[in-house]
Every structure is written in C-alpha cells, then in structure tokens.
Amino acid sequence: MLVVLIYAFAAAVLGGIDSPVGAVVGGLLLGVTINLLSAYVDFVGSELRLPTALAILLVVLTIRPQGLLGHRTVRRV
Amino acid sequence: MQLPRPLFLALKVVGVAAAVVIVAVLPRFLGEFRLSQFTYIGIYFIALLGLNILTGYSGQISLGHGAFMGIGAYVTAVLTLGRPGLVLFGQHPPGWLPLGDGMRPILTLPIAFVVTGVVGFLFGLPALRLAGVSLALATFAVAVSLPVVAKKFESVTGGGGGLSLNLPETPFGLDISAPHWLYYEAWGCAAILFVGAWLLVRGRIGRAWRAIRDGELAATASGVSPPLYKTLAFGVSSAYAGVAGSLLVIQVAYVNPDTFPLSLSILLLASVVVGGLGTLSGVVFGAILLEFLPIWAQHPPLLPFDFAKQAPGVAFGVVLILIMFLIPSGVGGLLRRIVRPLPKPVGTVSD
Numbered sequence: 347m348l349v350v351l352i353y354a355f356a357a358a359v360l361g362g363i364d365s366p367v368g369a370v371v372g373g374l375l376l377g378v379t380i381n382l383l384s385a386y387v388d389f390v391g392s393e394l395r396l397p398t399a400l401a402i403l404l405v406v407l408t409i410r411p412q413g414l415l416g417h418r419t420v421r422r423v
Numbered sequence: 424m425q426l427p428r429p430l431f432l433a434l435k436v437v438g439v440a441a442a443v444v445i446v447a448v449l450p451r452f453l454g455e456f457r458l459s460q461f462t463y464i465g466i467y468f469i470a471l472l473g474l475n476i477l478t479g480y481s482g483q484i485s486l487g488h489g490a491f492m493g494i495g496a497y498v499t500a501v502l503t504l505g506r507p508g509l510v511l512f513g514q515h516p517p518g519w520l521p522l523g524d525g526m527r528p529i530l531t532l533p534i535a536f537v538v539t540g541v542v543g544f545l546f547g548l549p550a551l552r553l554a555g556v557s558l559a560l561a562t563f564a565v566a567v568s569l570p571v572v573a574k575k576f577e578s579v580t581g582g583g584g585g586l587s588l589n590l591p592e593t594p595f596g597l598d599i600s601a602p603h604w605l606y607y608e609a610w611g612c613a614a615i616l617f618v619g620a621w622l623l624v625r626g627r628i629g630r631a632w633r634a635i636r637d638g639e640l641a642a643t644a645s646g647v648s649p650p651l652y653k654t655l656a657f658g659v660s661s662a663y664a665g666v667a668g669s670l671l672v673i674q675v676a677y678v679n680p681d682t683f684p685l686s687l688s689i690l691l692l693a694s695v696v697v698g699g700l701g702t703l704s705g706v707v708f709g710a711i712l713l714e715f716l717p718i719w720a721q722h723p724p725l726l727p728f729d730f731a732k733q734a735p736g737v738a739f740g741v742v743l744i745l746i747m748f749l750i751p752s753g754v755g756g757l758l759r760r761i762v763r764p765l766p767k768p769v770g771t772v773s774d
Contacts, residue, residue: 351560352564356564359553363557393574394572394575396567396571397568399564400565407549407552407553411549411552
C-alpha cells in the first residue's frame with residue numbers, strides 16, 4: 347500500500363530527514379502518537395489517522411523544518 | 424520554421440481568434456452528449472492551466488490537484504444548498520459556519536476560487552520546504568486525505584452519500600438550454616482564467632517563477648524569494664483547480680468523496696505533461712486527451728471490439744511514454760518547435 351509510504355515519510359520528516367537516529371525516533375513517536383490518538387480521541391478515530399499524519403508533517407515543516415534530530419542546512423547565496 | 428516577430432505575433436492572434444470562434448460555434452454542431460463532453464474539456468482545461476502554472480512554470484510537482492478540485496466542488500455544493508438545503512438532507516451543520524441560505528451556483532465560483540486559493544497557499548507554505556519527490560509525497564497525502572476528511576465531516580459534506588444539487592438550469596432568463604449554458608459558463612471561465620494565467624506568466628511574477636524553476640540558487644542570488652513565489656504559485660494553482668471542481672459539480676449536480684479520486688490527480692499531472700509543461704496553449708490538448716482517451720481506450724473508434732475496463736490506465740501510460748520519447752516538451756512544445764519567432768536581434772535590450 348502506498349499509504350504506508352506517507353506514514354513513513356511523515357515519520358522521517360518528524361525525526362529529521364538527514365538523521366538515521368531521527369528515523370527511529372520519528373517512526374516510534376509518530377506510530378505511537380497516531381495509535382494513541384486514534385484509540386483515545388473519538389474525533390480522530392480510525393478514519394482520521396492519515397490526515398493526522400499529514401497534519402503532523404505540516405506542523406513539523408512549519409515549526410521545525412529540520413525535524414527533531416536533523417541538521418539545519420544553511421545555504422549561502 | 425522561424426518567422427519574423429510581427430508575423431509570429433499575427434499568427435498567434437489569428438490562432439487565439441480561431442480558437443475563440445471554434446469554441447463559440449461548436450455547440451451548434453453537437454448533440455447534448457457531445458456538448459457535455461466538451462464542457463468537461465473546458466473544465467479540465469482550467470484545472471490543467473492551474474497545474475501548469477505550478478509544474479510547468481515554477482517547477483513544483485503536485486499529486487494533490489484532484490483534492491483541490493474537490494475542495495472547490497464542496498464549497499460550491501454547500502453554498503448552493505445553503506443551510507436549509509443541508510437540513511433538507513437531514514444534516515445539521517454547526518451554527519458558526521457561514522453557509523447562507525443557498526445561492527446561484529455561478530456566484531459561488533469566485534468564492535470557491537478564493538477559498539481554494541487560500542487553502543492552497545496555507546498548504547504550500549510548509550509543504551514547499553520539500554522539493555521534488557518529497558513534495559509529490561506530501562501532496563499525494565492530501566489527495567488521499569480529502570475523501571477521508573469529507574466522509575468524516577458528514578454534517579457539512581453529506582458524508583459518503585454526498586450532496587446532490589438541483590438540476591442545472593439557465594439563469595438570468597437567457598434564451599439557451601441548460602447544457603448550452605453550462606458549456607458557455609465553463610468556457611467563459613476558461614477564457615477569463617486563461618487570460619489571467621497569461622498575464623501572470625508573462626510579467627514579473629512569471630519571470631520569477633521560471634527563474635526558480637531553472638535554478639533556485641541563481642534566482643535567490645538575483646533577489647527573487649523562492650518561498651514567496653513558490654507559495655504564490657501553489658495558491659494560484661489550487662485556486663484554478665478549485666474553480667474547475669466547482670464547475671464540475673455544477674455540471675454533474677452531484678458530489679461525493681469519490682468524485683475526486685487519487686487517480687484523477689495522477690491523470691491531471693500526466694495530461695499536463697502531454698499538453699506541454701510551460702506552455703499555456705498546449706494545455707488544451709491535455710484536456711482533450713484527459714476527456715477522450717479513457718473513452719477511446721475502452722471503445723476504440725473504428726474497431727469492432729471493446730477493451731477491458733482497465734484499458735484507460737494502460738493507454739495513459741503508453742501515451743505518456745510515447746510522448747516522452749517522441750516530443751518530450753509535449754504538444755505545446757511541438758507547436759512551438761514548428762513555428763517560432765526569429766530570435767531578437769543582437770544588441771536590443773529585452774524586457
């Protein structure tokens with residue numbers, strides 16, 4: 347399923363896309379968070395799991411584009 | 424073939440005039456079914472124009488344009504029904520939503536344009552930090568998410584059952600039949616948005632977009648702000664898609680979460696490549712292909728047999744591969760290769 351790819355990608359961005367340790371941390375964090383949310387928050391339920399992953403992805407990109415453990419890239423122009 | 428500039432310009436004007444005349448008189452020669460097909464072409468034309476602004480001119484990829492069409496469609500459907508209409512469906516939308524009491528479908532078009540534009544802009548703001556394949560994935564997630572979200576917010580969207588509108592009729596007491604009205608409505612919007620896209624693309628903004636597409640670093644060095652212009656492209660592009668979705672829901676008078684499947688987003692991207700990235704006029708060929716290829720692939724003209732239901736996907740793939748091999752710049756690029764203006768004489772200052 348292609349949907350797995352989206353979860354994986356969101357996890358990678360959450361952990362920091364250039365960091366191997368970040369991938370592990372992000373994967374665990376995202377997986378556990380989404381499952382807890384869908385189990386205990388009625389609004390999310392089983393339907394809104396994917397949109398939640400997308401929301402997490404967008405929030406991370408807005409607040410901390412390098413992810414939790416990634417490196418901030420500085421580009422000189 | 425290279426033409427002197429004034430001649431090329433004249434040819435362009437003649438081409439546009441011919442296109443306008445063809446679109447205007449075509450309904451006289453078409454039955455109702457064919458007419459609706461050409462209405463769809465007008466609608467796809469708008470969506471593809473938007474996608475071409477994003478992909479062709481500013482070099483960003485989007486697999487989520489079907490979803491933006493869906494947002495536009497829902498805006499139109501909900502506003503056309505209004506609160507009383509939704510209550511009639513047995514839904515109870517939350518009181519704080521400004522739904523109104525229902526309005527003419529055509530008046531919802533600008534609202535859909537603005538709403539989808541804002542949504543696209545807000546989505547583009549974080550998403551355009553990603554590039555290439557990552558951006559494709561993020562927009563892909565939007566395309567997958569929209570049906571789910573639409574089903575979840577049942578009180579506004581009608582859930583899986585969708586929303587049906589009244590059958591379209593001709594407003595303002597005009598003396599034409601409803602299908603003709605829809606046709607002219609779609610192509611009228613297409614004309615306006617085409618001119619809008621042309622003005623955007625030829626000016627300062629278009630130059631900034633092309634600069635970002637061709638070399639982001641160089642563009643930044645020349646004082647162009649990539650985040651600003653990329654997000655702008657995303658906003659404009661999704662606003663176009665929103666109008667296309669609105670027109671679609673006015674045409675079919677029905678919308679549900681599966682009206683805008685993931686495959687639509689992918690086919691839109693394929694069509695824009697076939698039409699020609701970075702050419703506005705080539706887009707119309709992409710739209711024609713998007714409407715007719717699925718039909719021709721299943722019921723090939725001139726052949727005495729039909730193909731399976733899965734044939735359109737295969738046909739699209741084959742056409743895409745052939746185009747990539749034969750005319751990588753698409754139909755629009757091919758046209759430009761056949762007729763192009765002489766280069767400007769050395770020494771003149773351009774722009």
